[in-house]
Amino acid sequence: MNIGIDARLLERRVTGIGRILMLLLKEIPKVDKKNKYFLFSYGSLDVEKNFYINVTTVKSLLPQKLFSPIWNNFILPHYLKKEKIDLLFSVNQILPLFKVKGCKYISIVNDVIYKADPNFLPFTYRKYLQFFAYFSIKISDLIITISKYSKKDILKHYKVDEKKIKVILQSANEEFMPMNLEVNEKKEIKAKLKLTKYTILYVGVIENRKNILGILKVADELKEYKDIRFLLIGKMGYGSKKIMKEVNERKNVIYRSNVDDGLLKKIYNIADVFLFPSYYEGFGYPPLEAMQSGLPVIAANNTSLAEIVDTGGLLHDPDDYISMAKNIIKLLNDNSFYMKMRNKGLERAKQFTLEKTVKETVDVFNSF
Template sequence: MKILFDHQIFALQTYGGISRYFFELMTHLQNLNNVTVKNSILYSRNVYLDNRFPHYKYVNYENWLVPKYFKGKNRLLKICQEIGLAPNHNKEMDEFVFDELEKGKYDIFHPTYYNPYFLESVIKYKIPYVLTVHDLIHEKFPFYFDNIEQTKCDKQRTILNASRIIAISKSTKNDLVAYYNIPEDKIDVVYHGNSMVTQESLSYSKSREKYLLFVGNRSYYKNFFFFVESILPLFKDFPDLQLYAAGGGEFTLDELRNFRKLNIDSRVIHKSFGDDVSLMDLYKNAALFVFPSLYEGFGIPLLEAMVSGCPVVCSNTSSFPEIGGESVHYFDPTNSDSIEKAVREVFTNRELQTYLRESGLKNVSRFSWAKTAADSYQVYQKGLKYL
């Protein structure tokens, strides 16, 4: 079987869950018998790409024009690309996809995001395509995104024309059926894998530090500031307690002002990490990991924390119970008392911490990229019967 992946997400993300998913999927598919993988990644700034995909060129889009980000920079770049003042690598990669599809050498096409630029070609050359839907965040939180109507229109076209759909959780599958009225038998649930090694193979500190850990961006649906406000009683009762916010960019001026108003500006600390090892160190030395998001299609940080031996406290919404099982201490992310109570219970209970740590390590064994690749291959086989 010959599978062509496109470049979309690798042009959009320097790092992130979706590009990590496709990198791991392409890598592990190549380990299967009679599977050939090709992609259209000619230019990228993505950190996951390495010598397994040697033909791409690293492009730092942020350093175009001036090295610092400013509001409207991406729009200015797009305008300059349209009039020829800046290189349009996306257009070049789109053309590469058109040429590859026209050759008719591929059994399956797998786009990596929702831009439907390829639809005319796959229909013309009768090539089935499989689409992975990670979540319905655009549909559930439309007010958070710019140009949302165009995004939703593109996404809808790509979803409705797909030969088969991979949903990364049952929760996402249920959302797809509810929002788009797609037949359930057209959607296959294929879980993500775990990219990190188990904590037994790393140096491990049993004397964990007194910090809570939050990982990822702090956008609205991630519920970060509501979580911070909810645990103010813990900051009062435990003078040494700190909260580390890892990744997601430096704190904004508004965030810093809010921390000062709450008198916790010295206790909420931003942490950067350059690779998986640095991130794992943050997990394995934390008292516990808190995931207060209102909605997630899967929630890879759950697996990252579990494989690091870090107790997990998280929301009881969307995919969390499905992925976390009984290895997580849950709370209602819309109720501040519920959040504070759950975090306090784990933070002050060594036996509960040990249970969550041990059960988390068992739970994470359910997820592997090898299984993701094998299950995805079965979806591709179904896709071949579409035309």
């Protein structure tokens, strides 16, 4: 079977959805020995050439959000026919509006955030997703989603057969793990990032739905503790201008962008607590990365976070800043409690493996 994959996400900075694709492509050659895989992109990709056939299409000077629908609905179908693709797989839920004869469509629908709250996405992007996602969900022969919560949310907002939706839990990069860093290396990293004795870490986009302002309120609760710093790592997103104005007004909060995975995995190991009070998550990769690294997690008890973190962390109402602050202090002052939550996180993280994710995905491909 010829399987085509929309791989354009790998041509820009990799975030949550792109990370799904990157990990899948890394593992698929170990699992699937009978299908042929075609990766469709604008330009050449750094992939395993002996396994994947990288089909380069056309580039454009138009902005990505304008050109993408054109590529998706006119250029991609042309190449699907040319390469005789039997199955098209998209990790970002956007598919061509019309079926190519003889080609099945499978999409990953991570979430339906555009239906959740108008403050979570820019108006034009929200409307773009609402329009194209509606048709993609309808035209998909099968939908893969990444949590039971997301499946429930899809069924809530769309009239779709429940049997058409398959939940496949995702996994974090295996490079995120407990590390035995030298004392001097820890000191160097802390000095470089201007950290103090204790670090409360957040990793993710700086945007409204992540409740960064909530993290700042927790920081305000603990501002008398001069040896505690809050470290925010991530790119700018919707609402970041207002958020960063608040961040810059606080001496106990530090922001960093452009942190690569090599440094990030070390930061997970020098931080003391991971704080993630997000309002909406289809899955929640950073808390899983933290648990997998042995870093105790405090997260919101909503959407998919309650499902993914579960007993592996401390869950709170995302607006209960006082309780989150109290838990941080308890973790820092009570070593037995700290080790208990660390071990619970490590155990919980073992439930999410790349091998399982890829095997279940390939099994879905082979079901057609």
